[in-house]
Amino acid sequence: MLEVQQIACATVAAVRAGRNLNVVLAEQRARHPQLTSQQLGAVNDLSYGTLRFGFQLDCILAELLNKPMQDADLRWLLLIALYQLEHTRAAPYAIVDHAVRSAAALGHAHAGGLVNAVLRNFLRKREEVLAKAKHSDVGRFAFPQWWIARLCTQYPQHYAAMLEACNTHPPxxxxxxxxxxxxxxxxxxxxxxxxxxxxxxxxxxxxxxxxxxxxxxxxxxxxxxxQDAAAQFAAPLLDAQNGMRVLDACAAPGGKTTHLLERAELDLVAVDSDASRLARVQQNLDRLQLKATLVAADVQALGSWWDGRPFERILADVPCTASGVVRRHPDIKWLRRAVDIARFATQQRAMLEALWQVLASGGKLLYATCSVFDEENTRQIDDFLARHADARRLPLSEAVSTNGIPEGQLLPDNEHDGFFYALLQKI
Ligand SMILES: C[S@@+](CC[C@H](N)C(=O)[O-])C[C@H]1O[C@@H](n2cnc3c(N)ncnc32)[C@H](O)[C@@H]1O
Missing domain, CATH: 3.30.70.1170 (Sun protein; domain 3)
Structure with missing residues (x-):
């Protein structure tokens, strides 16, 4: 457990410094070939879990310290140990003992007493400390305050259940x-x-x-x-029929590309700006024995890839904050800033403008995000419709039902991730 704690500590610290969790975990696997698959699983669990509950664990830690912890490594080590004490079945004495030894291994032998005292104090006063930590929204929901405030404004009836669903293990x-x-x-x-x-x-x-x-x-x-159940709505909603010319504008890794092709014989062009991710589309096509034309390009730069023939169907599964899939990627809680929403919305707007030019008259474009923030979703589409007299929004099927929330917005729950769909037709 000692080595596992230390590797998890380095992993979450790297995420905190701005790096992607999966990339860091892949590097850790390469750097530590001696780890067994069980140990690798434990590193994953500690890293994912500590990032998932980190905002709450930080509030717990604040209750246990007299003054804020200045050293970042020690702070992460304590958060990892608190995660283990609260969310795993490892023996508490072993967790505390290993945390003290990990502190020494990280060059903080002098802090062993503090680590020991903080963790034992938590074990002694767990109920009281948890209750105090949960007084704040951040301590209750384990999300950044700006995120909670936004969802509370947007979904006053649903935000608590949504945030709780986003802290569960994804199906x-x-x-x-x-x-x-x-x-x-x-x-x-x-x-x-x-x-x-x-x-x-x-x-x-x-x-x-x-x-x-x-x-x-x-x-x-x-x-x-x-493929998540919410993502599985895309292909049926786009309703691509045999023989149609279809564009999948942001295709990688190909989950929706392959779904479209399973359902009909299509002349499908799959574009993605990330060539390495596009390679995964090809792997998925090969596994499923399907065919598409793959193009590595910025889809907005029409001159670089478009042959001038319009598409009857377009899937625009655009880059977004991914706020609807945060339970699969808990590093997003730490990597996103409130200002990122406007940045993504600007990019999405530009993509929609470009894609509208390549849609055939009478054709349909399905706009999709895995976000729950309305700037990327309903507001984006309302603004688009206000700018384009030749666009109308089509109703979605009953399956994507909405209960007092904006049309097309799926909230994360036990069944599926958070997603948004809007179907537009060129008239
Ligand atoms: C949400 S993911 C797509 C997921 C995919 N549709 C699926 O179901 O597997 C968004 C994709 O957009 C790609 N992307 C971002 N900017 C792009 C651009 N300007 N042109 C084309 N693709 C872009 C990213 O590389 C990323 O793979």
């Missing part, structure tokens, strides 16, 4: 390839492999206890793909 949801199987048949196949699962959408199956994808029957043969 593992699969999309059954409609060319290869049915939900009923695949559920039966899972049952034969002792994997408990249930249907959670037209073609969506949720696995009860997440397993490695290699263990999923038929995965490598393309019978299923991993």
């Amino acid at each position: 593992l949801t699969l999309r059954v390839n409609c060319r290869r199987s049915t939900v009923a048949d695949y559920l039966a196949e899972l049952a034969r492999h002792d994997i408990a699962a249930a249907q959670t959408g037209a073609w969506a199956v949720r696995i009860q206890h997440p397993v490695a994808v290699e263990r999923l029957p038929g995965f490598s043969a393309g019978v299923v793909s991993v």
Whole structure:
């Protein structure tokens, strides 16, 4: 556990310094080839969990210290140990002992007494400390204050449940390839492999206890793909029919590209500005035995990739704050700033403007984000409609139902991630 604590400590500190969690974890795996798969799993759990609950753990730590902790390494070590004490089943005495030794290994042998006292104090006064920490919104919800305030204003009825849902472990949801199987048949196949699962959408199956994808029957043969249930709405909403010319404007890693192609025979162009991510689209196409034309380009620079032939359908799954998928990427809580929302909204606006030019008359464009902030969603679309007399917004199917929240906005819950869809037609 000692080494695991220290590697997790370096990982979360790197995220705090502005780096992407998955990239840092990949580097840690390469740097520490001696770690067993169990230890790697523990590093992942401590890193993800500490970032997920870090804002709350910080409030707990503040209750346990007389003055703020200045040293960043020691602070992260204490947050990791508090996460372990509160959210894992490791023996408390071992957690405390290893934290004291980790402090020494990090060059803070003098702080061993403090680490020991803080953690033991937490164990002694846990209920009282937790209650005090949860007096503030940040301590209650484990999110930055600006994020909580925004959701509270936007969703006064739903924000508490949303924030709580965003602190849970994300479900593992699969999309059954409609060319290869049915939900009923695949559920039966899972049952034969002792994997408990249930249907959670037209073609969506949720696995009860997440397993490695290699263990999923038929995965490598393309019978299923991993895709959240909310993301699975995109292809049916776009309603691309056999023979249509379709643009997937922000395609990588290809979850929605492949869904579109499973459902119909399309002349599909998949564009993404990130060539390395585009390679993952090709891998997914190969696994599923599907074909598309892949283009690495900035989709807004029409002159660099467009041949002048309009598209009948366009999927614009634009870059966004990803605030609807924060439970899958808890580093977002630390990496995003409130000002990023306006930055993304400006980029999305420019993309929409460019894509509208390549949409055929009568054609449909599906705008999608995995965000819950209205500047990127409803307001973006309202502004677009106000600027374009040749655009109208089409109603979405019942499946993307909205209960007192803006049309097309899916809130994160037990079933799916937070997402937004708006279907536009050129008239
Ligand atoms: C939300 S992700 C797309 C997810 C994908 N549709 C799927 O379902 O798997 C957004 C993508 O937009 C790409 N992107 C960002 N700016 C772009 C641009 N100017 N032109 C094309 N792609 C861009 C990013 O590289 C990223 O892969």
